[in-house]
Amino acid sequence: MVQTKKEAIKVQNLTFGYDQNPLLKTLSLSVEKGESLAILGPNGVGKTTFFKLLLGLYLPWSGEITILGKAIVSASDRVFARENIAYVPQERVTGKLPITVFDAVLLGRYAKGFKGLKKPRQTDREAVKEALAAVSLTEYATRDVSKLSGGQLQRMALARALVREAPIILLDEPVAHLDKGGKEELPYLIQNIQREKTLTMITITHEDINMEFDRILRLKDGQLKEA
Amino acid sequence: MNIIGFFQYPIFLRALIACLLAGGILSLVGIVIVVLNLTTIRFALMHTALFGAAVALLLAFPPIWGALVAIAATAWFLGPLSDKLSMDTGLAGALFMTGSLALAFFLFYQAGVPAMEAFDVFAGNILALTREDIYSLTIIAFIIALSFGVYYREIQLVLYNSELAETLGIRSKRSRNIMLLVAGLSLGVAMRIVGALLVDAIVLLPALGGLMLGSSLLAVAAYTSLLGLITTVCGLLLALGFNWPLGVTITLTGVGVLFITTLINKFLKTYAK
Numbered sequence: 330m331v332q333t334k335k336e337a338i339k340v341q342n343l344t345f346g347y348d349q350n351p352l353l354k355t356l357s358l359s360v361e362k363g364e365s366l367a368i369l370g371p372n373g374v375g376k377t378t379f380f381k382l383l384l385g386l387y388l389p390w391s392g393e394i395t396i397l398g399k400a401i402v403s404a405s406d407r408v409f410a411r412e413n414i415a416y417v418p419q420e421r422v423t424g425k426l427p428i429t430v431f432d433a434v435l436l437g438r439y440a441k442g443f444k445g446l447k448k449p450r451q452t453d454r455e456a457v458k459e460a461l462a463a464v465s466l467t468e469y470a471t472r473d474v475s476k477l478s479g480g481q482l483q484r485m486a487l488a489r490a491l492v493r494e495a496p497i498i499l500l501d502e503p504v505a506h507l508d509k510g511g512k513e514e515l516p517y518l519i520q521n522i523q524r525e526k527t528l529t530m531i532t533i534t535h536e537d538i539n540m541e542f543d544r545i546l547r548l549k550d551g552q553l554k555e556a
Numbered sequence: 557m558n559i560i561g562f563f564q565y566p567i568f569l570r571a572l573i574a575c576l577l578a579g580g581i582l583s584l585v586g587i588v589i590v591v592l593n594l595t596t597i598r599f600a601l602m603h604t605a606l607f608g609a610a611v612a613l614l615l616a617f618p619p620i621w622g623a624l625v626a627i628a629a630t631a632w633f634l635g636p637l638s639d640k641l642s643m644d645t646g647l648a649g650a651l652f653m654t655g656s657l658a659l660a661f662f663l664f665y666q667a668g669v670p671a672m673e674a675f676d677v678f679a680g681n682i683l684a685l686t687r688e689d690i691y692s693l694t695i696i697a698f699i700i701a702l703s704f705g706v707y708y709r710e711i712q713l714v715l716y717n718s719e720l721a722e723t724l725g726i727r728s729k730r731s732r733n734i735m736l737l738v739a740g741l742s743l744g745v746a747m748r749i750v751g752a753l754l755v756d757a758i759v760l761l762p763a764l765g766g767l768m769l770g771s772s773l774l775a776v777a778a779y780t781s782l783l784g785l786i787t788t789v790c791g792l793l794l795a796l797g798f799n800w801p802l803g804v805t806i807t808l809t810g811v812g813v814l815f816i817t818t819l820i821n822k823f824l825k826t827y828a829k
Contacts, residue, residue, distance in 0.1 A: 386722060411724065416723040418719055418723070425593075426716050426767075426773060426776075427770055427771050427775075428716055436709075437724075439724045439726075440724055440725065443709065445705070445708055446705050446709075489720075
């Protein structure tokens, strides 16, 4: 498979599903570096599954995925994919573990070697401060994440993706469950960050989102089509 | 005899060492159990221990061996089984609990296994600990402390958000299964100290207090360890000083410590406002 130097992601004839039922069928996609792409589609069509395939969390039944020129085949390739792709899930407080906003964002530095009981390095601290400032959460740094609103949680998740300094960001339903204010404010913030840092960004959503994209595709019947 | 005098005798010294290790280190697994909402799993482990004891008695082995093997096996298979059946881990635990209880009673009735002897595994006695018990307690405490230090960030990520952990390259299901195994083994060892019915005093109550007071995993662990030490050591000293039953005294001390912790937490929150 040929990938141009401009391409950040290239997917060719990707097929994957669950329990013998294919969900994505010979799906192909090419995303250029610095491009902002939206993938629309109702719940259950395989949008998040597609992201997990890009991250190397699932192995495709067939087809090829290439990230920044590297075909994702072996376990070390999948590590490479995860190092270069930051995934922003629908952030929610799932557990009872107390953690401050600063520490929750700092977890993103795991991919940069912040492991074990080591204290964060100066570069880690600086990266977190910068990311919190970019999403306007500096004053919430010492607050417990359980005290944040839905919109603030989503901004925190974005900050955690930024500290990873990955060139590709995948946003999974960034405005789902946000109130009207959040739905207007967050897309604006995301767009500014994407343009400022010339990040390659794919956003998946099942609802209208008030944001400008370079391209909008629709995931239907296991394939991506122009919307 | 004064309190210090007790510790000139090996049985009391072993009891003190057990209290220090269990309160200070075994209590840390309680954080995993509480945060991952696995509290029902300890019932499953205890009931499989009864089945293990029944099988051991049938095969003429010491019942505690059977109990510990059953606990380890259950803790090891619980996670993968719940994944395979796409079932909540707590629900899979309920399956193990009812199934093993039924099997244990089947053995009592059909194979003539003495039920009371099997139920003895539930009654721990800290003064009956052997040198080998202390070795096994030391080994499990060492494993917990080492895992906590080496895999601190991975544990923090899995406890905070396992999906996020997965996307950062942590095999969160495998990590959860290992945590389950260590938790299971710790429960088995704690059972030997205070008895299965009072095991919460060592494993759960300090963690509940630690989670109230700490603002990060490290702080939670430090508070849990401290509260665990206060619970076990004060419980032991009170029991020896007043000649009270040991397991019960340790448990009541744990309840008292948690109650005071709750009050302190409430006071600190009110003060902060």
